[in-house]
Amino acid sequence: MYKGFTRILALYCADKVQPCVPPILRSNVLCTRKGGHNIGYIFLRGKKYDRGNPAALFVPIPVKPNPDDINVGEEFTGRIKKQDLLKILNKFYQKPEIRELAANNGLDDQLLHQAFLSFRRHCLEHDLPPDLHITISDIIQGAGHVDDLFPYFLRHARLAFPHLDCLDDLKKISDLRTPASWYPEARGLNRKIVFHAGPTNSGKTYHAMEKFLKAKSGVYCGPLKLLATEIYHKSNKHGTPCDLITGEERRHASLYATVASAEELEVATSQERLLGLDASELTPSSHVACTVEMTSLSNTYEVAIIDEIQMIGDRGRGWAWTRAILGLQADEIHLCGEPGAIHLIEEICNTTGEELEVRTYKRLTELKIEDSALGTLDNVKPGDCIVCFNKNDIYSVSRAIEQRGQEVAVIYGSLPPGTKLAQANKFNDPNSSCKVMVATDAIGLGINLSIRRIIFFSLIKPVVNEDGDKEMDIISVSQALQIAGRAGRYGSAWETGYVTTFRPEDLATLKTLMSNLPEPVSQAGLHPTAEQMELYAYHLPHASLSSLMDIFVHLCTVDDSLYFMCNTEAFKFLAEMIQHVPLPLRARYVFCCAPINNKLPFVCATFLKMVRQYSRNEPLTKNWLGNAVDWPLPAPKTIMDLVHLESVFDVLELYLWLSYRFPDMFPDVKLVRDMETELDAIIQQGIFQITRLLRNSEQVLRDDPSMAAMNNKRHTRALKSSDESKGKLSDLLVARGLITPQMLKKLQQELTVEKKPERSRNNRNRRK
Numbered sequence: 001m002y003k004g005f006t007r008i009l010a011l012y013c014a015d016k017v018q019p020c021v022p023p024i025l026r027s028n029v030l031c032t033r034k035g036g037h038n039i040g041y042i043f044l045r046g047k048k049y050d051r052g053n054p055a056a057l058f059v060p061i062p063v064k065p066n067p068d069d070i071n072v073g074e075e076f077t078g079r080i081k082k083q084d085l086l087k088i089l090n091k092f093y094q095k096p097e098i099r100e101l102a103a104n105n106g107l108d109d110q111l112l113h114q115a116f117l118s119f120r121r122h123c124l125e126h127d128l129p130p131d132l133h134i135t136i137s138d139i140i141q142g143a144g145h146v147d148d149l150f151p152y153f154l155r156h157a158r159l160a161f162p163h164l165d166c167l168d169d170l171k172k173i174s175d176l177r178t179p180a181s182w183y184p185e186a187r188g189l190n191r192k193i194v195f196h197a198g199p200t201n202s203g204k205t206y207h208a209m210e211k212f213l214k215a216k217s218g219v220y221c222g223p224l225k226l227l228a229t230e231i232y233h234k235s236n237k238h239g240t241p242c243d244l245i246t247g248e249e250r251r252h253a254s255l256y257a258t259v260a261s262a263e264e265l266e267v268a269t270s271q272e273r274l275l276g277l278d279a280s281e282l283t284p285s286s287h288v289a290c291t292v293e294m295t296s297l298s299n300t301y302e303v304a305i306i307d308e309i310q311m312i313g314d315r316g317r318g319w320a321w322t323r324a325i326l327g328l329q330a331d332e333i334h335l336c337g338e339p340g341a342i343h344l345i346e347e348i349c350n351t352t353g354e355e356l357e358v359r360t361y362k363r364l365t366e367l368k369i370e371d372s373a374l375g376t377l378d379n380v381k382p383g384d385c386i387v388c389f390n391k392n393d394i395y396s397v398s399r400a401i402e403q404r405g406q407e408v409a410v411i412y413g414s415l416p417p418g419t420k421l422a423q424a425n426k427f428n429d430p431n432s433s434c435k436v437m438v439a440t441d442a443i444g445l446g447i448n449l450s451i452r453r454i455i456f457f458s459l460i461k462p463v464v465n466e467d468g469d470k471e472m473d474i475i476s477v478s479q480a481l482q483i484a485g486r487a488g489r490y491g492s493a494w495e496t497g498y499v500t501t502f503r504p505e506d507l508a509t510l511k512t513l514m515s516n517l518p519e520p521v522s523q524a525g526l527h528p529t530a531e532q533m534e535l536y537a538y539h540l541p542h543a544s545l546s547s548l549m550d551i552f553v554h555l556c557t558v559d560d561s562l563y564f565m566c567n568t569e570a571f572k573f574l575a576e577m578i579q580h581v582p583l584p585l586r587a588r589y590v591f592c593c594a595p596i597n598n599k600l601p602f603v604c605a606t607f608l609k610m611v612r613q614y615s616r617n618e619p620l621t622k623n624w625l626g627n628a629v630d631w632p633l634p635a636p637k638t639i640m641d642l643v644h645l646e647s648v649f650d651v652l653e654l655y656l657w658l659s660y661r662f663p664d665m666f667p668d669v670k671l672v673r674d675m676e677t678e679l680d681a682i683i684q685q686g687i688f689q690i691t692r693l694l695r696n697s698e699q700v701l702r703d704d705p706s707m708a709a710m711n712n713k714r715h716t717r718a719l720k721s722s723d724e725s726k727g728k729l730s731d732l733l734v735a736r737g738l739i740t741p742q743m744l745k746k747l748q749q750e751l752t753v754e755k756k757p758e759r760s761r762n763n764r765n766r767r768k
């Protein structure tokens, strides 16, 4: 319900032509190609289908009678009575042998049933082709067998379900049983693989880094930009020149040489501009720190580190770890992570014929669970970090702490990297007056902060289940241990770490979570490649990309003793959003891989605008982008403003991400990076004054009763989320804080302006 609703919200803002009608319902025609010709159509059902049953994706198309089938057969063998025909057809359908034969030809029970109904109707309503007429007459007269009908039935079934003709090809393309064989260069090497296993704060990454720093060349692959940035700084500080590569950024080691420490990051970026340096123009360093999705498989390294290897089992991102471990070309690969992943990695190494060396570590400092919960924010002490799982809690907790006279550092996922770093530095600095942090689990993996005690504000977090749906659940053992593991980091100001909950009633649950070992990771993620999608599109040229992905996921064969298919919801969400924009398949695929938070309508709407601009072959200049985001932007006055600025930052990040994939169409990288630096500073200021923003937001609500009413509605809705689909969509958007009333007004204006040309373009397309 939650996911569907958000999807529709985003589509409402994103697709101004037909609000609330997901594009898949408008583009649900599949057509198959044989020998270069389109031979028929398959109509896809709506979005919801039985996930376990690929056949449910298809419904039969009506098979037209052949005009040449004038009743020649009747002239040879006489008229066939309808009752006799019906009896024979039903007998045919009930035979287990027929079921088996059908299954061998790609017709499972559901397809068989549908194909049979279609065949029976066809036989009863139209003149039979002569060969079939004669065969049926023979069966009636005892001169033939009912099984003889099968070839005729199959001929009909293939017309009703054209994909049956290319099913073997489709299955071959999506045979994912041996992913190790996709990387022949890596298979040609004799790689040494070392697994550094242990609890948090046990020195796993440290020991892997020792190898990396001494090597002639190296790559570090981590789960977070913040972590990759930490390694970039550590390596350069150590004197091993190292570049930083994330989806949106390429920072050359030489930039680090101009600065002394991480605190001077901002100086470094401005220096980069002054010097006119462009990282892409410089010779790459022999060491690189990157986010795991960006790992280059074509470069060769002496040492590679794949950090937080247990993430290989992540339902959304696991594929990136699988790709790195199978495909990296390195003499030594150092994996760091939870012991729960050892067995799976051993099994994967068996498939590549490589030996795995396991080194285990113990926690370097003590981590104590306190006997009492915090109870009240009056008990917050220096070195405390309160972990919340939603932004509203972040805001209210930080405000409440500041009201008690304590300065707060705030870190959450959607903050720009510069802001996160500045907040982390403010908190880590022993001379700073800021001694308390409020953060989401954005600090959860591998990061070193000077935290004495972790306080879980709650233990419930939205999680994506196996079906890609979001639900609220208690955090996993692994998440609890990872987050708690941020307390008492070795070498920090706190030699012992502590952990507790805010609410007394959560403490027992925390103790149970902390007394367990992290869940073993039993499967590694996989994801279809662009090439595989292209081959699918060749066979099913009129299928939408989202449908291709659905069919791929359902037809693929995966060795499920080791692997699983990562969920593709985020990809399909974008594919459906841009389905109506004409694009070459490869470009469409790349756009659908963009890392977008689909809960942010402003980001989705701007993304759609970018895709349209690209489709019209018009470069996306800084001016264009400036117009799209209303640049320049004033400092935030309220939390709503801050949230909007964060969305704008996401849009700039999106631009940079796309600029590395489509450099000709997104040319103004340097200028957009300047915009980012400026916006990062504005957001940083906003975060420094978060309490004032919260106060202002409350004042706005008090001054504007309609906003207050909406806010009340929001709280009621939070309690009764099942009511979300009711009511006016625009009210819901505002009430959920997803857009401000001003943005809504602007959006309405845009809707009116853009509706006309959009409609005429659509009409043109339809006429084509």
Ligand SMILES: Nc1ncnc2c1ncn2[C@@H]1O[C@H](COP(=O)(O)OP(=O)(O)OP(=O)(O)O)[C@@H](O)[C@H]1O
Binding pocket: 198, 199, 200, 201, 202, 203, 204, 205, 206, 207, 336, 364, 445, 446, 447, 448, 485, 489, 490, 491
């Ligand atoms: N032998 C050592 N000498 C000096 N410092 C060390 C040593 N081992 C670890 N450290 C420091 O201790 C801190 C924690 O180490 P590290 O980040 O390697 O732990 P980890 O096991 O990777 O933790 P996590 O599971 O959270 O990623 C780091 O700041 C690291 O630099």
Ligand SMILES: [Mg+2]
Binding pocket: 204, 205, 206, 307, 336, 446
């Ligand atoms: Mg680590």
